[in-house]
Amino acid sequence: MKDANYETLKLESGEYLTIFNEKYKKRKPYSPPQHVVRAAIPGTIISVLVKEGQEVKRGDALCILDSMKMNNIICSDENGIVSRVFVKSKDSIGKDAQMIELKPLQ
Numbered sequence: 045m046k047d048a049n050y051e052t053l054k055l056e057s058g059e060y061l062t063i064f065n066e067k068y069k070k071r072k073p074y075s076p077p078q079h080v081v082r083a084a085i086p087g088t089i090i091s092v093l094v095k096e097g098q099e100v101k102r103g104d105a106l107c108i109l110d111s112m113k114m115n116n117i118i119c120s121d122e123n124g125i126v127s128r129v130f131v132k133s134k135d136s137i138g139k140d141a142q143m144i145e146l147k148p149l150q
Contacts, residue, residue, distance in 0.1 A: 081118060081144040087111030089135045094144065098126045106144050107131065123149045 050061040090108040094100060100120045109116045124146035131143050 079122070079124065079146045079148060080142050081106060081120070081146065083109060083118075083137050083139055083141045083143055085109070085111045085116070086138045086141075087116070087136075089131045089133055089137065089143075090115060091133050092129055092131060092144075094126045094129065096126050096129055099149070100124060100126060100146065109137075109143075118143065120146065122146060125149065 049063050051064055053060045053062050053064075087109045088111075090110050092107045093105050094107070100106065101123050102120055104120045105117050106120055106126075107118050109118055126144060127147040128145040129143075130145070131137060131141070137143070
């Protein structure tokens with residue numbers, strides 16, 4: 045069934061044969077900002093444990109996110125300085141929401 049017009053679209057759930065339209069072909073590929081801590085799950089911010097300008101090390105707690113009545117401690121994946129805090133206590137956030145931006149240590 046593979047036709048010259050069909051291309052393979054790869055998703056997490058598998059591969060699909062499809063025809064890409066011109067708008068899709070000319071799109072700007074998405075590249076998420078680096079050094080931004082994002083929410084892996086939706087929830088409510090219980091508390092923010094860092095401030096802008098604060099130095100953090102890998103593994104330091106940044107904030108606490110409540111999801112499904114469970115408190116999740118969100119930790120830094122890298123050493124850096126907190127350059128921006130996007131959330132505050134009691135904020136409801138969705139999956140992939142930006143929470144904290146870090147500037148890497150040099």
